[in-house]
Amino acid sequence: MPKLGISWEGMDEKPKMTAITAMAGNQRRILLLSFMVSSIIKFVQSFLLLIMKINLALAQINTTLGKVQINLDKHLTIAKQAVQDGVDILVFPELSLTGYVLQDLVPAVSCRANINDPIFKYLLDASRSVDMVVGFVDEDTRHRFYVASAYLSQGKVAHVHHKLYLPTYGLFDEGRFYAPGNSVRAFDTRFGRFGMLICEDFWHASPPYLLWQDGADMLLLSSAAPGRGLNNEPKLETSTWVELINKAYASLFTTFVAHANRSGFEDGLNFMGGSTIFDPNGKLLCQAPYFEESVTKAEIDLNQLNRTRARLPLLRDERPELVLHELARILNK
Amino acid sequence: MEINLSIDPELVRKILKEFIHSEITRVGFSRAVINLSGGVDSAVSFALSVEALGPENVLAIRCPYKTSSPDSLEHAQVLIDQFGCPSVTIPISEMVDPLIVLEPGMSEIRKGNIMARARMIVAYDQSEAFKGLVLGTGNKTEILLGYTTLYGDSACALNPIGDLYKTQVRQLARGLGIPDAIIAKPPSADLWTGQTDEGELGFTYAEVDKLLYLLVDQRYRPEECVEAGFSGNFVRLVFERVRRNQFKRVLPPVAKLSSRTVGYDFLYLRDWGT
Numbered sequence: 325m326p327k328l329g330i331s332w333e334g335m336d337e338k339p340k341m342t343a344i345t346a347m348a349g350n351q352r353r354i355l356l357l358s359f360m361v362s363s364i365i366k367f368v369q370s371f372l373l374l375i376m377k378i379n380l381a382l383a384q385i386n387t388t389l390g391k392v393q394i395n396l397d398k399h400l401t402i403a404k405q406a407v408q409d410g411v412d413i414l415v416f417p418e419l420s421l422t423g424y425v426l427q428d429l430v431p432a433v434s435c436r437a438n439i440n441d442p443i444f445k446y447l448l449d450a451s452r453s454v455d456m457v458v459g460f461v462d463e464d465t466r467h468r469f470y471v472a473s474a475y476l477s478q479g480k481v482a483h484v485h486h487k488l489y490l491p492t493y494g495l496f497d498e499g500r501f502y503a504p505g506n507s508v509r510a511f512d513t514r515f516g517r518f519g520m521l522i523c524e525d526f527w528h529a530s531p532p533y534l535l536w537q538d539g540a541d542m543l544l545l546s547s548a549a550p551g552r553g554l555n556n557e558p559k560l561e562t563s564t565w566v567e568l569i570n571k572a573y574a575s576l577f578t579t580f581v582a583h584a585n586r587s588g589f590e591d592g593l594n595f596m597g598g599s600t601i602f603d604p605n606g607k608l609l610c611q612a613p614y615f616e617e618s619v620t621k622a623e624i625d626l627n628q629l630n631r632t633r634a635r636l637p638l639l640r641d642e643r644p645e646l647v648l649h650e651l652a653r654i655l656n657k
Numbered sequence: 658m659e660i661n662l663s664i665d666p667e668l669v670r671k672i673l674k675e676f677i678h679s680e681i682t683r684v685g686f687s688r689a690v691i692n693l694s695g696g697v698d699s700a701v702s703f704a705l706s707v708e709a710l711g712p713e714n715v716l717a718i719r720c721p722y723k724t725s726s727p728d729s730l731e732h733a734q735v736l737i738d739q740f741g742c743p744s745v746t747i748p749i750s751e752m753v754d755p756l757i758v759l760e761p762g763m764s765e766i767r768k769g770n771i772m773a774r775a776r777m778i779v780a781y782d783q784s785e786a787f788k789g790l791v792l793g794t795g796n797k798t799e800i801l802l803g804y805t806t807l808y809g810d811s812a813c814a815l816n817p818i819g820d821l822y823k824t825q826v827r828q829l830a831r832g833l834g835i836p837d838a839i840i841a842k843p844p845s846a847d848l849w850t851g852q853t854d855e856g857e858l859g860f861t862y863a864e865v866d867k868l869l870y871l872l873v874d875q876r877y878r879p880e881e882c883v884e885a886g887f888s889g890n891f892v893r894l895v896f897e898r899v900r901r902n903q904f905k906r907v908l909p910p911v912a913k914l915s916s917r918t919v920g921y922d923f924l925y926l927r928d929w930g931t
Contacts (some may be wrong), residue, residue, distance in 0.1 A: 389928050427924035551672070554825075556663040563704045589679040592820075593670050615675055 376626040378515050382599040383619050385416065386588025389423035392433050396421060396443050399443035399458060402550065402619060403450040411621060412652040413455045417546045417599075418487075418522050419471060420459040424548035425590045430501045434463035437474040437481045444474075444481075451476035455513065457520060457544050457584070461502075462486065468503040473520045473546055475511065480609035488531055489524040495550060495593070498524075510538035514532045516626060523547040532573045537644050541629055542580040543573060549585050551596030551615070559614060565600050575606030578632045578639060580624060587617050604632035658877065659884055660867045664825050666832025670705070678708035680815045681790050683931040685899060688714040688789030692780050692810075693744075694847065695732035697830050697840050699794040704833040705817050706792050707740045716787045717744040720776040722753065729847050731886040732839050739836070745783060749775040769848030781812070791815035798823040798862060801869055801877025802895070803902020804854065810846075811905065822869065823862040860891065868895055 330435045383402050386548035388394040399416060418424065422433040422441065437460070447458055455477040462472035462484060471487035486505025499611045508531045510519040519535030519542075526532055526545050535543060553561025566583070574581040580603060587597040599612040601622045610622035633639055681689060689706045693699050706715045717737045721730050735844045737744045757763055761889075765838055780791045793816030795805055800819055805811040823844065830840045844854040844862065855861050868887055871877040874896070877885075879892045911920045 388931065389926060390930050425926050427926065429929065431923065554664055554669070555661050556665050558665045558668050560668070584875075589676055590928050591680075592676070594676065615671060 338349060365381050373644050376515065378624045378626065379407055379410055379621055380413045380415070380582055380601060380624050381409070381411040381619050381621040382582060382584040382598045382601070382612055383414055383420070384585060384587050384597050384617060385420060386586065386595070386617050387420060387423040389590055390426065390429040390433055391423075392421050392435070392443055395423070396446060399456075400446060400450055401606065403454055403456060406526070406619065407453040409621065411454055413544075414619075415457040415546065415584040416459055417584045418459045418473070418548040418577070419461065419548075420586070422459075422461055422647055424550075424586070424595070425593065426461070427497070427501060430461055430469050431463075434461040434469055436463060437472070437476075437484050439479075439545045444476075447474075447476055448479050448481070452479045455482075455515070457546060459522070459548075469501065470505055471498065471502050471522055472505075473490060473544075474521055475513065475518070475520060475544070477513055482513055483509070483520065485509075485520040485522065487522040487525060489528055490525045495552075496524075508538075510535050511541035516540045516541050518544055520544045520546070523549060525574070526569065536577040536579060536639070537579055537642070540579065541626070542624075543577075543584065545581065545583040547583065547585045548595055551592040559598070560596055563596050563614065567598070567600060570600055571606050571608070574602035576638065578604040578629070578636055580604060580626075580629075585612075587615055603628050613621045626636075658871060658875070658881075660870055662822060662824050662866055662870055664821070664828050666829050668703070669821070669825075669829055670708070670832060673705050674709045677706050677792070677815070677817055680928075681710065683928060684790075686788065688787055688791050688802070689789050689792045690716040690718060690783045690789040691792040691794065692776050693717045693719055693733040694794070695726075695729035695839065696842075696844060696847075697737075697835065698796050698823075698826055698844075700732075700736055700835045701826055701830050701833060702792050702794045702816075702818055703736060703742075704740065704830075704835060708833075710738060712741045713743070714757055714789070715740075715742045715782060715792075716789055717742050718776075718783055719744065719746040720749045720779050720782055721746070722772050723750040724850050726845075726847050726850075728842070732836075735836060735839070739834075747779050747783075749779065752778070765849045765852075769846065769852075770806045770809060772848055773806035773846075777809050777812045784814075792817070793819065793853075795819055796823050796826050797821055798866055798869060798905060799854075801873060801899050801902075802858070802865070803898060803903060803905045804858065807905050810817060814876050822866040824866045859894075864891070865895060868892065869899075872896065872899070 368403055385398060403414060409522050429539050435441050439445050445653050457473055457475050459473050462470040472484055474484045475482040488505045490502050490504050492499030517539040519540030549562060551560040551562050552646050562650055570581045582601045583599055585597055585599045586595040588595050596614055597612055597616060598614045598619060601609040603609050610620050612618045612620035689710055693703055719730055719733045753771045756771055757768055791813045793813030795811055795816055797820055798816050799805050827840055845852050868882060871882050879896050882892050883889050908920060910926050910928050911918055911922055917923055
């Protein structure tokens with residue numbers, strides 16, 4: 325559960341009390357009553373300005389390719405431990421229930437994120453104790469398949485995101501097997517308003533921007549990113565790049581950015597790990613090791629949003645109507 | 658244009674060690690076998706597999722032919738002693754000579770291919786006996802140039818060093834503690850006396866690695882490489898060699914007849930279900 329604290333801003337009422345004692349009779353009683361009412365209101369308001377701290381964990385797992393039951397068991401084991409460790413939100417990587425290079429396995433491993441699904445019923449049950457982001461292949465009622473992430477909380481599916489951008493170039497072949505998602509939406513959770521994106525989605529600048537404008541104060545990003553790009557640096561070029569853009573989104577959108585990547589191998593592909601959480605100042609809060617399985621936790625002080633945005637009001641000053649206007653012009657050329 | 662072939666040996670070592678461990682253990686094995694030629698490529702694959710699996714789980718195989726350089730056998734022994742692995746020495750002269758003598762005047766290329774394939778037979782036989790998978794030793798330079806014997810030295814269950822150019826393999830070798838004598842000696846398939854890779858290819862690894870890095874990794878066009886200072890003949894020779902040897906890098910094409918055909922639309926990773 326979240327740890328709560330109270331903002332004491334505006335609570336110092338001492339001068340007013342001195343003035344009240346100088347009055348007499350009914351006038352004093354009315355003013356005293358009114359002061360008490362206003363104090364109660366301010367006290368309640370102060371609860372609405374809670375300093376909320378939540379524990380976020382990134383489950384940087386390896387998966388068994390095409391074996392959903394084995395991967396489900398790993399999810400449930402990690403979730404159980406996370407509950408014991410006081411974790412509030414547990415984020416798994418892209419396609420965490422299935423493995424990544426599924427190819428012709430796609431139709432054999434698909435799920436539906438509801439309580440009647442033989443896999444999701446266990447995950448939803450586990451979500452009564454800890455909120456979870458899980459990666460899976462979603463099959464819609466018309467039998468189209470999507471790379472998907474579901475946010476599960478308190479036994480319910482709070483949101484499902486379908487991957488918008490399916491990389492079909494270089495070593496990637498997703499467009500051959502999946503349908504692309506068609507919407508990007510922020511959603512409300514018991515900890516605030518969040519947004520989810522999957523891997524290639526956040527190599528494009530527009531989905532994080534849209535989630536920001538839709539009210540997301542935390543981006544929950546998941547990947548199964550094959551590591552590549554060798555030089556004399558002690559990390560792969562893909563690690564350098566993904567850390568750069570995550571830090572950039574956190575800084576430009578003054579928001580939290582949590583990224584769960586996976587580890588392990590599929591044939592010759594290494595999944596590079598190195599999952600991160602950045603705060604609204606672009607400061608790195610934690611990073612998982614490269615290439616290894618791990619559960620990496622950080623305490624998130626949601627009130628950092630208040631402090632950062634007071635210093636740097638980029639959200640206040642953003643002009644989405646200008647973007648809309650200019651995009652309309654550009655698209656209508 | 659920037660040519661950066663330097664690597665961080667520790668990073669590469671970590672990835673390749675994990676790769677070997679993952680790809681061998683996930684299919685129910687815990688051991689590997691490897692043909693040790695005494696050269697730097699097999700030395701690097703060998704050292705990585707020892708780190709991944711433990712010295713007792715890696716079988717080093719030496720397969721000398723009667724004309725093989727004594728250095729090859731000796732350098733392989735240095736590695737076996739250094740890493741403390743079990744080993745077997747199986748001379749191949751008695752396997753290959755009966756075939757070679759059938760045709761007096763047989764070319765060196767044919768003899769070399771027969772030797773490479775005899776070593777493959779030994780490795781796969783030891784694979785069954787030792788219950789270990791065959792580790793590959795081909796680097797990116799020779800894979801791209803096709804400087805390899807199909808179903809001979811290129812045959813393996815997994816290849817940890819196939820995405821490292823020769824000059825990068827040498828950097829990794831230093832990080833793995835491979836003796837300088839092995840790293841510094843002229844690369845040779847040792848298929849006939851005095852053979853060297855660079856003598857046979859007609860250019861050095863240092864030169865061709867730079868060109869391949871531009872053509873393959875950085876996607877420069879051949880004419881852009883000529884503009885950058887590589888000789889036109891050299892660029893044409895290398896580019897053509899890469900193209901001509903594509904057949905060595907793919908499975909043989911199956912003639913498609915049905916609605917679902919292996920190699921075209923029956924698509925699963927090897928790691929399917931593991």
